Amino acid sequence: MSKSQKLFNDAKKVIPSGVNSPVRYFEPYPFFAKKSNGAYIWDEDNQRYIDFCNGYGALLLGHRRKEVLSAVSKQLTQGTMFCIPTKSEIELSKLIIGNFPSIQKVRLVNTGGEATMTAIRLARGFTKKKKIIKFEGCYHGAHDSVLVKAGSGSAHNGISVSDGGLDEVSKNTLVVQYNNSEELERIISKNKDIAGVIVEPILANMGLILPEKNFLSEIRKITKDNDVPLIFDEVVTGFRISPGGAQQHFGIKPDITTLAKALGSGFAVAAVGGKKEIMDLLSPGGKVYQASTYAGNPTSVSAAIASIKTINKIKNKLYSKLEKYNTMLTHVIDDMATDLKIPHQINFISSMFQIFFTDKPVVDYTSSMNADAKKFKKMFSVLLKKGIFIAPSQFEVVFLSDAHTKTDLENTLNAYDAALKSVKN
Numbered sequence: 489m490s491k492s493q494k495l496f497n498d499a500k501k502v503i504p505s506g507v508n509s510p511v512r513y514f515e516p517y518p519f520f521a522k523k524s525n526g527a528y529i530w531d532e533d534n535q536r537y538i539d540f541c542n543g544y545g546a547l548l549l550g551h552r553r554k555e556v557l558s559a560v561s562k563q564l565t566q567g568t569m570f571c572i573p574t575k576s577e578i579e580l581s582k583l584i585i586g587n588f589p590s591i592q593k594v595r596l597v598n599t600g601g602e603a604t605m606t607a608i609r610l611a612r613g614f615t616k617k618k619k620i621i622k623f624e625g626c627y628h629g630a631h632d633s634v635l636v637k638a639g640s641g642s643a644h645n646g647i648s649v650s651d652g653g654l655d656e657v658s659k660n661t662l663v664v665q666y667n668n669s670e671e672l673e674r675i676i677s678k679n680k681d682i683a684g685v686i687v688e689p690i691l692a693n694m695g696l697i698l699p700e701k702n703f704l705s706e707i708r709k710i711t712k713d714n715d716v717p718l719i720f721d722e723v724v725t726g727f728r729i730s731p732g733g734a735q736q737h738f739g740i741k742p743d744i745t746t747l748a749k750a751l752g753s754g755f756a757v758a759a760v761g762g763k764k765e766i767m768d769l770l771s772p773g774g775k776v777y778q779a780s781t782y783a784g785n786p787t788s789v790s791a792a793i794a795s796i797k798t799i800n801k802i803k804n805k806l807y808s809k810l811e812k813y814n815t816m817l818t819h820v821i822d823d824m825a826t827d828l829k830i831p832h833q834i835n836f837i838s839s840m841f842q843i844f845f846t847d848k849p850v851v852d853y854t855s856s857m858n859a860d861a862k863k864f865k866k867m868f869s870v871l872l873k874k875g876i877f878i879a880p881s882q883f884e885v886v887f888l889s890d891a892h893t894k895t896d897l898e899n900t901l902n903a904y905d906a907a908l909k910s911v912k913n
């Protein structure tokens with residue numbers, strides 16, 4: 489029995505399902521991580537994996553990035569928690585605002601879910617309205633207002649509305665098909681109680697689904713025309729698609745933005761920011777309450793400052809390299825699947841991609857759900873055996889990092905070759 493299997497048996501006795509986040513479980517048992525560096529994770533059995541899960545997108549710069557580790561090590565000698573303001577919070581806020589011109593003021597929180605929860609409360613506080621519109625398959629964290637037709641682990645485990653969530657809350661969340669701005673317009677024009685629209689500008693929680701041409705500019709126009717705040721959930725895309733996220737890439741200015749993942753390069757830090765008149769509603773100056781003991785803690789803040797400074801310093805090389813590597817990977821995988829006559833689609837942008845086993849384009853929740861997830865599962869397990877770790881679900885994304893080398897890509901392609909052949913059989 490492997491050490492990971494033994495540990496999983498032990499974990500199940502004390503941790504529900506043996507994991508601290510549902511997406512980490514896969515059959516027959518997940519490997520247990522021991523250490524990581526750059527592009528690699530080693531498990532307790534000392535098996536090395538090339539990591540393409542990359543902290544579900546957080547590790548844009550790779551594991552244990554030197555600039556981040558040295559900033560955090562320095563901070564550890566000064567203190568890990570003060571619960572009183574620090575100079576570094578101002579520095580981080582200025583860096584975030586510098587990269588995201590739609591953000592005039594920003595509050596730091598700890599997780600993406602906390603950021604979206606605060607964004608929605610702010611939208612409700614600002615408009616004094618109740619209902620939120622989200623898009624089918626978008627995942628915005630594990631809280632009641634957004635756990636409705638959500639992607640990621642919730643789609644993977646067939647949970648459309650979570651048990652224990654209140655109907656009174658979920659009925660105030662209206663769901664619109666992704667890439668369908670006409671449906672959004674229809675619902676907004678019929679309903680005068682819309683507090684906000686929240687969207688992943690690139691849907692990275694149903695596999696990868698790209699916004700169709702004009703989708704984002706149309707939803708910006710519809711929300712503006714109807715005075716409804718537009719929230720871009722850039723928890724995945726922030727810093728990953730460009731230094732200023734998807735909003736910079738597509739040239740759209742939302743009213744509120746949420747950031748997490750790549751902001752902290754492996755440390756728990758997130759942010760919610762936006763227009764001054766909205767952000768100033770936060771307590772104690774305003775009456776929208778949000779608070780957290782660990783918010784803005786100096787350890788995570790030092791990691792975030794180092795991450796943004798590093799990204800800004802290397803941006804000219806970073807994004808073109810990631811795109812080049814991603815284009816190479818996806819084109820070869822596409823050719824392999826075509827040669828094997830496996831019906832498939834590959835969606836990709838910047839440093840993210842996903843393959844779907846279907847002959848129809850994947851443009852929304854339903855088309856992603858209709859892809860053959862059993863084939864995906866088989867592909868995943870062969871990749872893992874060959875030392876390639878991608879997120880264990882069709883409804884997640886393959887993430888590249890700055891640490892991947894050409895040799896890593898060659899090894900990855902050899903593994904995809906074997907994995908696709910196994911899918912064919």
Ligand SMILES: Cc1ncc(COP(=O)(O)O)c(C=O)c1O
Pocket residue numbers: 544598599600601602604627628629630640688692693721722723724748749
């Ligand atoms: C787009 C998006 N928003 C919000 C979240 C929630 O972030 P967290 O898991 O840090 O709460 C996630 C998590 O994967 C996400 O992908």
